[in-house]
Amino acid sequence: MSRNDLQGSLDLLVLKTLSQSGELHGYGIVLHIQRASDELLRVEEGSLYPALHRMQQSGWISSEWKLTETNRKAKYYRLTAAGRRQLQEAEKSFEQLVKGIRAILRYA
C-alpha cells in the first residue's frame, strides 16, 4: 500500500484489525496488517500514527499505556462502541466501492 493511499482504507484496516485482536499497539497493528494480507499490504509504518491519533480524536478508538511482553512501554489501542459502528459503515461503503469497481472492470 503506497503512502498516498485512500485514507478511508487505512482507517478500515486499523478498525478491522482492532476489532479482531481486541487491544494492540501501533507496531502490532502494522505487523497484523502485513501478516493478515500475506505481506501484500505494506504500510509506511510512521504514517499509521497520524491516522491512529485522528481516529482517537474522533472517538472511534481509545488508548492506554501498557508494558509489552518484553517490558517496553507502548500505547495500546482498542475499539470503542462508536468505532464499532464506524467499522460497520466503513465495511459497507468499502463493499459498495469494490462492487462498483468490479462492475466497471467486468464491462471494460
Next chain:
Amino acid sequence: MSMGRRIRNLFSRSKLEQEIDTELRSHIEMRIADNVAAGMSPEEARRDALLRFGNPTLTKESVTAADAALKADALWRDLHYAARQLRRSPSFTITAVLTLALGIGANVIVFSVLNALILKRLDVPQANNLYNIVQKPHGYDNQSYPDYRDYQALNTSFSATAAYRIQRAGLSTGKTATKCWFYEVSGNYFDMLGVQPVLGRLFHADDEHGPNSAPYLVLSETYWRSYFSGDPRVIGSTVEINKHPFTILGVAPRAFHGTELFFWPDFWVPMVNEQQIEGYDFLSKRGNHGIWMLGTLKPDISPQQATDNLNSIARQLAARYSTFDDDLSARLVTPGLAGDQLGDASRTFLFGIMLLAFLVLLAACANLASIFAARTADRSRELAIRLAIGSSRWHILRQVLSEAVLISLMGGLVGTLFSAVLLRALTTWQPFAEMPIHVTVVPDASVYGVAILLSVASGLLFGLLPVRQIWATSAAQPMKSGAQSTTLFRRFTLRDLLLGVQITLCTLLVMSSFVALRGMVRSLHAPLGFQPQNVTLAETDMQMAGHSDDASLLIQQRMLEESARIPGVKAVGTINQPPLGTGGSSSPVYPQGTTEFRTSNSVLTAKYYSISPGYLQAAGTRLLAGRDFSWHDDAKAPKVSLVNDTFARKMFGSSDAVGRRFMTGDKSSYEIVGVLENGKYDSLTEPPTPAMFYALAQSTDSDTTLVVRSQLPPSEIAPALDRMLANIDSSLPFTIHSWPDALALVLFPARVATASLGIMGLLAALLAVTGVFGMATYSVSKRMKELGIRIALGAQPVQVIRSALGRPLALLLCGSATGLLLGTIASRLLAQIVYQASPRDPFVLAGVIVTMSILGLLAIWIPARRVLRLDPAPLLRED
C-alpha cells in the same frame, strides 16, 4: 549509543509532545528488536527500522496536527512555545510589550473618552428613545417654557416630554445658606425617565397646579449623605431655598444624577416654582430661552418623523407668535451633553485625537514589524534547518504569528491596565471646585472589546509582515553559512521601508502636536478684553438671601464702598456675571425706530451685562471712545449703554458709535455713551462677538460679582473681602477666588486638548527614537566584523560611521521630510479642530525639524559610539 541519542534528539520537545515521542520511539525500538531477532546486525536493524518508519519529524508533526485538529490545544501549544521563545530574549520582549502598551493604551484612553462622551447613552431606562429637542442652528439648544408647553401639547411623536434647567441657589436649614447646584424640572420628569425613589417619594405631574404651587424638593443620594448625613428623618422636613420654604419629599437613587452626563446636581425642584428661587418668572415668557427639553420617542416613530412633526409645530407657532417664534425650528440630539453644546465641540476633536492615537499605534506596529523582520532574518538559519528536517512553512509561520500575538496581547493587557488606572483618576477628579462636574469615564465591555481587537489586529499586522521572509527561506540556506548577512544589507529591505513609514508617521504626529500646541498658546494669549491678573472675584446671588434685583442695588453699592476701603485695593466694580464664566445671556438688538420686535427684524444678537461704575478699571477693560458709567446713570436718567467694537462695527459699520442709539426686545431705546475693546465672552475660541453693557442702576440684577483689583496676593485680599462681606450680610454665601482660577472652566477644553495632543506627540517621539535606535543598533551589531576589517585597513571614523549609520540617517531624513509634507496637508484638517492652528508657522516648522534632529542624534548616539570604540583585533580573531 550515539544513534539512539540521535533518534531521541529528533523527538526532544516540550512535555506535551513527549507522549508522542515515546510512542513513536517504542515502535522503532520494537522493530529494531525484531530485526535483530531475525538475524540482522544491530546497525543494519536500526537502518531498516528507520527506513520502514519514514520521516519521524514529519510523522510527529502530522500526529501533533491530528491531535490538535479538534482541540484548542494547538493554539495553546504554539503560545507555550512562543512564550518560551520570548523568555529567551527578555529585553526584546519588554521593549516590544512596552511599545505596544503605549500605542494600545493611548487608543484605549481616547476610545474610552469617546465612548463615554459620544457613544454612551444616559444611564436611565429606555435611554435609546430619549432625545434632547434643540433648535436647528448649532449653539441654540434651549427652548422657552411656553414653546415647550406647546410642543408638548401639539406633538404626536413623543410619548412624553419633560423640561429641565440647571440652577444655583442657596439652601439653608438654619441661618446661613450654602451654595447648591440643582435641577428645576417639569413635574413629569422622574416618571418619564422611570426613576424610583430610594426613600420617601418623588414629585409627579399632578403635584403641579400653576406657578409656585409645588414647593417640593427631591435630594440626590450623594447630597443626602454628605449634607444630611444620610438621616432618613429629613424626609418631610422643610428647608429654605433662596429664603423660600421647600419640603423634602424623598431621595433619588444613587446612580441617578439627572440627564446630563457629567453633572451631579444636589437636588431637584419642580420648575413651576422657579419664580420663588430665581425671583424672575420665565414660565410665561416666550422669548426667554433657558430650558432644555427632553422627549421619549414613541416606539414606532423614527427620529426623522419626529423632527418633521416638531418643525411643522414650530411653523404654526412662528405664525401665531411672530414676535418671539418667527425663526423657531427643531432638531433632535442625543441627550446628556448640555443640549448639543459639548457634543458639537468635542466630536470633531475626539475623532481627530482618535485618528492620531491610531497613527501612534500604527507607528508602534511598524516599529515592531521591523524588529520582527530583523529577528526572523536572524533566525533564518534555524528556520532553514527546520524546513530541511521536514517542518512545514505553515507550522513555522504559525509559531512566528503566535509570538507576535502573544506580545500584542501582553502589550494590550499592560496598556489597558495602565489606561484603567489613568481613567480611574480622571473619574474621581473634579476639575472645577465651583461645579459638581465629574468626567466619568468608566471602561465598559466595548472598551475592553476594542482593546482586545486592537491587540490581536496589531499582532497579526506586525507578525504577518515577515511572512515573505519565511516563504523565501530555502532549506538549502544553512549550507551557505555566513554569506547571507552581508548581502542582506546591500538592498533596500522591508525593514527600511517599515522604518521609513514609522518615522514619517512620527514626524506627522510630532508636527500635529506642535501645530496644536502653538494654536493653543496663541489662543490663550489672544486678548480677553480684560486683565485677569491681580484680580479677585467674589460671586454670589443676592436672591439666595431673599433680596430682589432692585433691593440688591443698595447692598451692591455698600459692598463697593467698603471694599474700596480695604488697604491695597486699587479698583473695584461689579458685573452681574463675569465674562468667560458659567453664565451670561444674549438678546437681539434692533435698530432705532423698530416697531415690530420679531427676531428676524433684529440686526444682531449681543451678549449683555450689567456693570457698575468702576468695573472697567477693576477688570482692566479699555474704553476706546466715549465715557464710563457714573452713578448718575440711574433709573431716573435716560437709558445708556456701552458696546464693544464688534457691536459698533456690525450695527453701524464703524467704531464711531458714541451718541447713536439702538433698541432691545423690551422696546426700550438706549444711547451709546462709550465703545469698549473686544473681548471673549463664552469661550476662547469664539469669533469676535458683539456685547453690550448696561448701567447697573438702570438694569438691576441680584446676580453679583464683585471685581477687586489689587497688587496684594489673592491670599491676603480674600480674607479681608470675606470679613467685609460677612459684615454686610452673614447669610449670603459667597465664592471668593482669583480671576485666573475662575477661568479654569473656560480654559479646561484648551488645556485638555493641549495635554492630549502633547502626549500623542511625546509618544510619537518616543517611538521614533526606539525605531531609529533599534535599527541603528541592529545594523551595527550585524556588521561588527566588517566594520572591524575596515578599521583595521585604516578607514577613518567618519567613513566607518557613514557606512554603518548612513542608512538609518538617510531614512530619518526621508521619513521626516515626508512627514513634514504630510503634516502640512493634515494640519489643514487640524486647523478645523484647534483654534488658530497654522502649519505655515515658522515656529512649528523649526520646532519639528529641531525635534526630529535631536531625536535622530539621540537614537544614533549610542550605536555611533559603539562603532567608534570598535577594537578590530578581537573581532578579527573570532571564528
